[in-house]
Amino acid sequence: MQSQNTSLWKPAIQSGLIAGGVAVLLSLVGMVATFNQRFIISGVFSMGQVIFLAPMLLMSYFFLRKTMALSSQKIVLYGLLIGVMGGLVLVLLVLLGTNFNLQAMFINSSSKLYDILTFNQPLAPGLMILLALSAVMGVLASGSFLIPPRISAAVIQGITWVLLVGLLRDLIITVTSRWGPLAGPVKSLFAVSGLKPLGAIFLFALISGLYYWRNGKPVSPAQKPTQTKDRSLLFWAKWAGLIILLLLLPPILGIFFSDILDTVFMYILMGIGLNIVVGFAGLLDLGYVAFFAIGAYTMGVLTSPELNADPMTYWQALPFAMIACVVAGLILGLPVLKMRGDYLAIVTLGFGEIVRLLALSDWLRPWFGGSQGIQLIAQPVIGNMVLNTQQELYYLFLLGVGIVAFIAWRLRDSRMGRTWMAIREDEDVAIAMGINHVAYKLMAFATGALFSGIAGTIFAAKLQSVYPHSMNFLVSINVLCLIIIGGMGSIPGVFVGSLVLMGSPELLREFAEYRYLVYGALLVVMMLTRPEGLWPDARRKLELHEEELEAEAHVLAEAETSAMKSAK
Amino acid sequence: MLRTWRQRITITDIVVWTIGFAIAVMVVYGSAKTLALGKYTTETWIDLSITGLALGGVYALIALGYTLVYGILRMINFAHSEVFMSGPFTAAFAAEALVKQGLWNTYPVLSLLIVLTVSAGVSAIIAILVERIAYRPLRHAPRLVPLITAIGASFFLQYTFRGLYGSGLKGYPEMEIFKGFWIIAGIRVFKTQAAAIIGAVVLMLILYAIVQKTKMGKAMRSVSEDKEVAALMGIDVDRTIATTFALGGVAAGLAGILYLLLFPVAHFYMGFFPGLKAFTAAVLGGIGNVPGAFLGAMVLGLLESVGPSLFLDGLGIPAAYQMKDAIAFTILVFILIFRPSGILGERLTQAKA
Numbered sequence: 001m002q003s004q005n006t007s008l009w010k011p012a013i014q015s016g017l018i019a020g021g022v023a024v025l026l027s028l029v030g031m032v033a034t035f036n037q038r039f040i041i042s043g044v045f046s047m048g049q050v051i052f053l054a055p056m057l058l059m060s061y062f063f064l065r066k067t068m069a070l071s072s073q074k075i076v077l078y079g080l081l082i083g084v085m086g087g088l089v090l091v092l093l094v095l096l097g098t099n100f101n102l103q104a105m106f107i108n109s110s111s112k113l114y115d116i117l118t119f120n121q122p123l124a125p126g127l128m129i130l131l132a133l134s135a136v137m138g139v140l141a142s143g144s145f146l147i148p149p150r151i152s153a154a155v156i157q158g159i160t161w162v163l164l165v166g167l168l169r170d171l172i173i174t175v176t177s178r179w180g181p182l183a184g185p186v187k188s189l190f191a192v193s194g195l196k197p198l199g200a201i202f203l204f205a206l207i208s209g210l211y212y213w214r215n216g217k218p219v220s221p222a223q224k225p226t227q228t229k230d231r232s233l234l235f236w237a238k239w240a241g242l243i244i245l246l247l248l249l250p251p252i253l254g255i256f257f258s259d260i261l262d263t264v265f266m267y268i269l270m271g272i273g274l275n276i277v278v279g280f281a282g283l284l285d286l287g288y289v290a291f292f293a294i295g296a297y298t299m300g301v302l303t304s305p306e307l308n309a310d311p312m313t314y315w316q317a318l319p320f321a322m323i324a325c326v327v328a329g330l331i332l333g334l335p336v337l338k339m340r341g342d343y344l345a346i347v348t349l350g351f352g353e354i355v356r357l358l359a360l361s362d363w364l365r366p367w368f369g370g371s372q373g374i375q376l377i378a379q380p381v382i383g384n385m386v387l388n389t390q391q392e393l394y395y396l397f398l399l400g401v402g403i404v405a406f407i408a409w410r411l412r413d414s415r416m417g418r419t420w421m422a423i424r425e426d427e428d429v430a431i432a433m434g435i436n437h438v439a440y441k442l443m444a445f446a447t448g449a450l451f452s453g454i455a456g457t458i459f460a461a462k463l464q465s466v467y468p469h470s471m472n473f474l475v476s477i478n479v480l481c482l483i484i485i486g487g488m489g490s491i492p493g494v495f496v497g498s499l500v501l502m503g504s505p506e507l508l509r510e511f512a513e514y515r516y517l518v519y520g521a522l523l524v525v526m527m528l529t530r531p532e533g534l535w536p537d538a539r540r541k542l543e544l545h546e547e548e549l550e551a552e553a554h555v556l557a558e559a560e561t562s563a564m565k566s567a568k
Numbered sequence: 569m570l571r572t573w574r575q576r577i578t579i580t581d582i583v584v585w586t587i588g589f590a591i592a593v594m595v596v597y598g599s600a601k602t603l604a605l606g607k608y609t610t611e612t613w614i615d616l617s618i619t620g621l622a623l624g625g626v627y628a629l630i631a632l633g634y635t636l637v638y639g640i641l642r643m644i645n646f647a648h649s650e651v652f653m654s655g656p657f658t659a660a661f662a663a664e665a666l667v668k669q670g671l672w673n674t675y676p677v678l679s680l681l682i683v684l685t686v687s688a689g690v691s692a693i694i695a696i697l698v699e700r701i702a703y704r705p706l707r708h709a710p711r712l713v714p715l716i717t718a719i720g721a722s723f724f725l726q727y728t729f730r731g732l733y734g735s736g737l738k739g740y741p742e743m744e745i746f747k748g749f750w751i752i753a754g755i756r757v758f759k760t761q762a763a764a765i766i767g768a769v770v771l772m773l774i775l776y777a778i779v780q781k782t783k784m785g786k787a788m789r790s791v792s793e794d795k796e797v798a799a800l801m802g803i804d805v806d807r808t809i810a811t812t813f814a815l816g817g818v819a820a821g822l823a824g825i826l827y828l829l830l831f832p833v834a835h836f837y838m839g840f841f842p843g844l845k846a847f848t849a850a851v852l853g854g855i856g857n858v859p860g861a862f863l864g865a866m867v868l869g870l871l872e873s874v875g876p877s878l879f880l881d882g883l884g885i886p887a888a889y890q891m892k893d894a895i896a897f898t899i900l901v902f903i904l905i906f907r908p909s910g911i912l913g914e915r916l917t918q919a920k921a
Contacts, residue, residue, distance in 0.1 A: 029731025105661045107734040284712055286719075334583045335905045341711045342644040343904055346847060350897035353844075357894045363885045438580060473840075477723065484716055517727035523720025524702050527713050 008067060012078045016085025016138075019059035023052045023086060024093045027117065029517065030108035034510045036116050040166030041200045042191030047167065047510075048116055056086040056134045060141035075142045083138020087131040094118060094127060150215050158208030165203060166194040171507060174254055246398060250391035259390040260506040262462065265397035266455050267502045270479045271486070271494035272401070272408045273451025278480070279489035279537070280417060281444035282424025284345040286476055287352025290332070291325050291449040293359060293471035295456025298324045300374035300466045301367065307374060314380035314461055321457045322450055329449025333442045340427065352476055360468040373467035377460045393462050400458060404451050409491055411447070420444055421489075474516070478502070481519045485526055487533025496535045584905055591898070598879040608877060614755055616874045622761040622830055624869025625768025629823030630846030631853070631861035632775055633695070633816025639792040639856035640812050643711075646718035647698045649843020650725035651817050653836065655691030656824030657729055660738045660834040662686045673744045680743070688821035694725065695817030696810055704806065730836040740832040760829040767826050775819055776858050788812050792856070841893060845872070848900040854910030863911060872896050 026032055036048030060082040064075055094117050096102065102109035118126025144152040165172065169190050176186040189199030250258045270292060277285045301307055302317035312320075336347050359368050368374070380387045380396060387393050411417045419440050422430040431437050460466050478501070486497025501519065505512040526533070532541040602608075630652050637645040645651075666672045666679045702717040749758045779785040787808045790798040799805050827842060828834060845868060853864025875895045885891070903910065 025728065029728055031731070104665075106732050108731065278712075282712065284715060334580050335587070335901065337580055339904060339908075342715060343851075343908070345646075345715060346644060346844075347901050347904055349844070350900050354894050354897050354901075357891065357897075361890045361894075363891070438578065477719070480716075480719070514727065514731065516723045517731060520720045520722065520724030520727065524717045524724065527709075527717045527720070528702075528705055531709070531713055 008078065009081075012063060012081050013085055015059050015063045016056075016082040017089060019055040019082060019086035020089025022055040022059075023090050026051050026055070027090075027093065027113055028106050028108055029514070031514055032116055033108060033110065033113045034513065037193070038167070038508065038510060039191070039194030040163055041197055042194045044197055046194075050163070052090065052117065053133060053137050056083045056137040057141050059086065060138040061144065064142055064145055072146050075145050076139060079138040079140075079142030080135055081138070082141075083135040084131065086138070087134025090117060090134065091127050091131055094123075094130070098123065150212060153215065154208040154212040157211040158204040161207040162195065162200050162204050166200070167508060169194055171253075171257060174257060175252055178252065247395075250394045255390055258394055260503060262390055262394055262397055263506060264498050264502045265394065265401050266459055267479060267482060267498040268401050268494055269397065269404055269455040269458075270452050271483050271498055272404050272491065273448040273455075274479045275483045275489065275491065275494055276408060276411070276420070276451070277444050277448035279483055280412065280424065281420040281441060283441065283444060284341065285348045285445075285448065286345045286473075286480070287332070287348035287350070287355070288448070288452055288479055289471050289473065289475040290348075290352040290355040291328055291452035292456040292459070292475060293355050293466075293468075294328045294449075295321050295325050295453030296460040296466045296471070297359060297368060297374070297456075298453075299457040299460040300369075300377050303378035304374045304376050306376055307367065307369065311378060314378045314457075317378070318454075318457055321453055325449045325453025325456075326446045328453075329446040330442055332449075333445035337438055337441055349473070349476075352473060356468055356471050356473075359471065368468075371468060373465055374460075375465045377464045377466065379461050379464065387461075390462075393458065396458055396461075400454050404454070405491060408451075412489075412491070416440065416443065477516070477519070481523060483533075485522055485534060487536040490533060490535050490537035493533050493535040493537070497533070500534075588902060588906065591902070594883065595879045598881070598883045601883065602878055602881045605881075607881060611755075612877075613874065616877065617870060618755075618757055618761055618765075620870035620873030621866060622764040622768075622869070623873060624849075624866035625765050625772075626823050626827045626830065626842065626865075627846045627849045627869055628768055628772055628862045628865035629775075629819045629826065630842060631850040631865050632772070632819045632858060633813075634847050634850040635853075635855055635858060635861045636779070636788070636812050636816050638850070640788065640809055641703070641707075641714075643703075643714055644718070644847065645698075645703075645813075645816070646715070647702070647721040647725060648695075648816065648820060649839035649846075650722050650729075651691050651695045651698070651839075652820040652824055652827075652843055652846075653834075653839030654694045654725065654729060655687035655689075655817075655821030656740075656828050657733060657738065657834045657836065657838070658690045659683045659687035659821075659825060660740045660828065661733070663741050667741045672741060676743055676745045684822060684825055687825050688818040691821030691824065692814045692817035695813040695820070698725070699810055699813040704809075726836055726839070733836065735836065738834040740828040740834055742832060746829060764826045764829055767822075771819065771822055772858075772862050775815065778815065779858055784808075784811055788815075844900075845896050848896055848903070851900065851908070852903050852910055854912040857910070857912050860910055860912035867911075868896060868899065871899060 032048045032052050034048070035051055036046050038047040039045065040047060040050065060079045063082060064070075064078060067078075070078070094114050097109050097114050098111075117130060119129050120126075121129060144156065173187060173190060177183050179186075189195055189203065191199075195203065249261060253261060270288065273291075274285065274288050277283050277288070298321040299314070299317050302312045302320055303314060305311045332348065332351050336344055339347060358364055360371055362370055364370070385392070387396055419430070419435055422433070422435060423437055423440060427437060482497035482501045483494055484497075485501060486493030486495070501515075505515045511518070532545070630648070633648045633651065634645060637643070637648070663672065663679070663683050666682065672679050698721050702721040703714055706714045706717060746759045746763060749756050750762065751757075779788060787798070787803045788811065790801065790803060791805055791808045791812075795805050798808075823842075823846075827838075846865065849865035849868045850861045851864070852868055853860030853862065855861075872892050872895060876889050876892050879895070880891055
C-alpha cells in the first residue's frame, strides 16, 4: 500500500498542471474577463474569479475521490500540491502576459485580464495572493474528505446555493418584487450585482443549516408512503400543482423572462421530437433544423400576404405545415433507411444544409424570399384575441409541449416505443425478431419531424418573420445537446436540459458568447463521465452501464467461488 | 436468394431510384442545354476546371485524415474539420509576424517552411489531443457515444479558437512569388492554383508512401485490419492510433496552408464546409482507401467548380454558383445511398456502413 501511495506524486502533479492549463485556457478565451463584472458576492467575489479558481478545486476533488484510503495528512498534501501546481501555471501566464505582448495573437490577453488574475494588486503581492488562493482551493477540496460527510454535504449545498442565487439575482428580484411584504427583505439581500456580503452569509447559514438539520433527522415511519391511495393522491396533487404553476408563470415572471421561457419551451418542443429519433430509435439526426425550417417556412408561405394573394390564418395553415413536415420526414427517412451511425449523421447534416441553402438561394426567391426571408406572418387568433405578446404565446408553446410530451410519454411504453428501442439496441436482431424496421424507422423520423415543425410554426408566428439565417446547423446542435445533457430517451431530461442549456445563456448574457464552447465541453465531459445524462431514462442507464454491472457481477461471483473454495 | 428480384424491390427502392433518376435527367438536360446555349467559352471551362482541381487538392489532403481514422477506428472524426482550421488559423499569425519582421518576401522559402511547420504542428497536436481526451477512453462504448464526443470536441475547438483569436476574419498575407500567373500551352494558370495542385499531389504521394512503405504505416494498416491480432503481434495499438491521428493532422494542417493560398482569409468557422466536403470526397473515393480519397477529392472539386455552371445554368437557375455547396451535399447523399463503398472502395460492406 505504501509503495502505491508514493507513486501518486506524479499523477498529482499532472492533475495540477492540467487544472492550471484549463484555467489558462479559460482566461485566454476571455471567459474570466467577461464574467468579472458579474458579482456573486458584491465587491468581494465575482464569477470571473470562480472560473479561474474552480479548475483547481474540481481537479483536486476528483483526483482525491479516485484515490481511496489515504491518510488524512496525505489527502491535504495532495490537495495542496494540485492547487499549487495549478496556481503556478497561472502565475506563469501572468508573468508571460505582463512581460510580452501576447495580445497580437491572443486577443483576450489584455492588461485587464492580468489585473483580474492579480486581484488588482501590484504584480508581486498579486501573484502571491493568486498562488495562495489556488492552494487554498486544493486544500478546500481535500477538506471535504476529512470533515464528517454530514457537515461537508451541508457546506457544499450552502456554497452551491450562494453561487446560484448570486448569479440569478435579476430573476429573483423580478419575481419577488410582486410578493408585497416579502419583496423588501429579499431585495435587501442583494446588491446591484450579486449578493451583499451579509446577505451571502445569511443565505449560506440558512441553507447549510437547513440541510444539516434535515440530514440529521431520522426518517420517521410516518413519512414513508403507507397507503397506495395516499400516494396516488399525492401524485395527482403534485401534477396539479405543477400545472397551476406553469399556467401562472408568465404573470409572475414578466415580459422579459417570459420571452426566455418561450425559447426554453420551443426547444423543449423540438427536444421531445428529436428525443424520439435519437433517444428512442437511436438514429442520430444532425439535420433536425430542416424540419423546423420547413414548418416555419410553410407557415410563412401560406399566411404571409407578401408571397400569397390569399393568405390563410395561423390555424388554417397549421395542418398544411404539419403535413409538409411529416412528408419531409418521410422523404429524408426513405433514402437513409439502410444507413447507421456515422453515415446517417452526416447525411442528415447534409440534408439540413441543403434545405437552408435552398431557402437562401436566389433561385427560389419568388417562393421563399431568399436571404430576406418572409415577413408579415399571421399570428394565431383565438376568438377575438390575437396571441402576439410573449406572455400569450407562452400558452401556445405550453399547449404544444403538453400535447407532444403526452404523446411521447405514451409512445415510449407502447409497442411502437419498445420496437424503437429494440432497433436502437441491435437492428439486426430486431429484424430477425420480425420487426418491420422500415415502417418503424420512418415513423420515428416522421414523428420527430412533426414535433419540430410545430415548434417552427409557433416560432414563425412569434417573430412574424422567418429568415434562412436562423435555420442554421447550430439549432440542430442546440437541440442535440439538450437531449444528451438531459438524458437520451428521457422525457423529463428534455425539460431539464432545455431549462439549463437554453435558459442559462439568456439569463446570463455574458454566457451567450461562450455557449457553444461550453456545450462542446459538456458533451465530451458528459459522455466520459455520465453518458446517461442528468435525468436518465431507467432503461437507457442500464444499457450504458451494462459492462460495469457485468463486471460487478463477475467480481461477486469470483468472490463467492473463492469463499466456497476456502470453506472447503 | 429465394425471392425473385421483383419481390425484393421495396417501396424504398422505388422512391430512391425515382429521385435519383429525376436528378440524373435534370443534370443531363441542364448540361446539354448549357452547352447548346454556348454561354461560356472553352477558356472559362478550363479556368473552372483548374480551380476545381486546386480545390480538389486541398480536399484530398483533408480527406486523408478522415480516411485513415475511419480505416482504423471505423468512426468519422467529426472534429477533423476543426483540426484543419486550427493549423492555418495559427499560421496566419505566424505569417503576419514574418511580414512585420520583413522576412516574408525576402526569404520566401524559409517563411513558407516556418508557416507550414507551424500549421502542421498545431494541427497534429490538436488531433492527438482530441484522440487522447475524447476518443481513447470511449473505444469500447456504444457507437453513438464517440460520435457525440466528436461533435462536442468539434464545437469546443471551434469556439475555443474563436475565443483565443477573436471572431473576426484574419487576413493571410500574399507572397510575392505566388502573385500573377503562368501561361502553359495557352492556358492561364494562377500561380497559387498551380502551387496548390502541385503541393497537394506531392504531399499526397509522400503521405501515401508513409502509409505504404514505412514500418509505422505497416503498423497502421495492420491495426486497421484487426486491433487484437495487431496487439498480439507486438504493435502498440494506442500509439499507432495516436500516430494515425497525428498524420491526419499534419495533412490537414498542410492542406490549410494550401487553402489559404486559394482563399487568403482565416476564421474560426473556416473548417466546417471544407471538412464536410473532404468527408464527401473520402466517401466518394471509398473510405479507408488513400488513393480513393485523392480521386474522390479531385472529382468532387471538379464537380463543385464546374457543376453549377454546367448543370444548373442551362435550367435557367439564377446565381447558380450559390448552389455549389448544395451540389456537394447532394453528391454525398447519393453516393451513400447508391454506392456506399465509393469509387475505389471494395472493403466496406453494408455491415460496416
